[in-house]
Amino acid sequence: SAQDYNEQYRPQYHFTPAKNWMNDPNGLIFHDGIYHLFYQYNPGGTTWGAMSWGHATSSDLAHWEHQPVALQARGFPDEITEMFFSGTAVADVNNTSGFGIGDKAPLVAMYTSYYPQAQTLPSGKSVEANQQSQSIAYSLDDGFTWTTYDEGNPVLLNPPPEYADQIREFRDPGVFWHAASNKWISVISLAQLHKLLIYTSGDLKEWELVSEFGPENAVGGVWECPSLFPLPVDGNGGSKWVAQVGLNPGGPPGTPGSGTQYFVGDFDGTTFTPDPESLKQTNWLDWGPDFYAALSFSGLPDTERVDIAWMNNWKYGGVIPTDPWRSAMSIPRKLSLKTIDNTVTLVQSPVLDAEAGFTQHWDSVPAGTTKLNLTGKALDTTLTFTKSESTQFGIIVQAMADFREQTRIGYDFTTEQLFVNRTLSGVADFDGSFSGVYSAPLASRNGTVTIRVLTDWSSVEVFGGQGEVSITAQIFPSADAVESYLFSMDGPTSIIDLEAKEVHSVW
Ligand code: FRU
The missing domain is CATH 2.60.120.560 (Exo-inulinase; domain 1)
Structure with a gap:
């Protein structure tokens, strides 16, 4: 209730966890009339730690209800063997994954498993200490409870052999259904190399590498939390594809750390090709210091896109003077593409509930x-x-x-x-x-x-x-x-x- 959220500095209309540390939005999905916000969450404290997926729901993006933690770091609170890093969620309406039961189609989340220690997993696969691999989990109750796919995880153990030295920098799958090619697509970051790897799949379990994108434009830090989506241009029939990429550090000029850039281009089911216009300068999604790891909702029509970002910065995120929580989300922002001064530009409009003023x-x-x-x-x-x-x-x-x-x-x-x-x-x-x-x-x-x-x-x-x-x-x-x-x-x-x-x- 509102009276519980009156601490000094407590955001009133931006989402915050009741307590503890939060970073990136994860698994944003509109499903069955409900917006689900999952997020990087440490259930054990107010700094980054036992990373799990926290969860909240909304019917209008302006009012939120806290839900139980969706994916809790394995081994928490004792010895952690797997953390659930950033990722995304989709509705597998045709049950391509086979996780569905009867008429019940699953939601599937694809995320990065971070393994603090070397170990052999229930699937028989072995990982090194600090390895990052891609895993999936599914929900048969519309997103409220989740089961990890232990018999197969991780579904993408390693980056391709030529990048074998990047197994600790391979993360944040952005997954979506591409109707034109009848395939799932996953965009995954090779963070240190400023590359996005594009994979395709028929069932969300077996993935094939089909192309790479990057490095391009801003490359001052690591690339994280990539995503790719189409949007109409100027509200008419034509559409373009937008790639969003987090960059940390090396954000906008004059800011201390994290930032988010985007590229406008085309995507043919395998390759993202940026428009030459989009490579003339870095396109910042936000020019301030506190807008990172932006992610859009899946499950809305392709003409509608809404982003939420982490309203904080890795440079000082762990020491901002708030208690007992740390970090807020940005306001949800409706995205569109408009031609402004001959350039196709991403335009943002906040979603909120305000009193006639x-x-x-x-x-x-x-x-x-x-x-x-x-x-x-x-x-x-x-x-x-x-x-x-x-x-x-x-x-x-x-x-x-x-x-x-x-x-x-x-x-x-x-x-x-x-x-x-x-x-x-x-x-x-x-x-x-x-x-x-x-x-x-x-x-x-x-x-x-x-x-x-x-x-x-x-x-x-x-x-x-x-x-x-x-x-x-x-x-x-x-x-x-x-x-x-x-x-x-x-x-x-x-x-x-x-x-x-x-x-x-x-x-
Ligand atoms: C970005 C990030 C992601 C990673 C997550 C871990 O803020 O570093 O790359 O998955 O945070 O919490």
């Missing part, structure tokens, strides 16, 4: 700060404004009246960049790299800019333009930093429209 209009706002009649920490605020004489314009949220604490979100007309400044956002001393200003390129439209700002008790998520750029950043302000202001630098800004809504809690 208030609107306000100004013909002009003078240089300096203008106090808003808007207080609170769980707000969805949209601002549209037009360039006149100012160099920067935007909103200050979660501010103290003396501005000792404040988070500045705005647009710089001179550099044409959206920015989030968390250098005065409250507690930051837990990590030397936490404090910072993050920017994303955003063209104005005849001088007019729209920004949408989602603030929660310990985060800001900002969408620019139509959602073609976003910046996500955690913040840890004092409880009494609740004021909001507009700011206009070096001159006035004109024609400002503001709409603000209070967002309902997820619980």
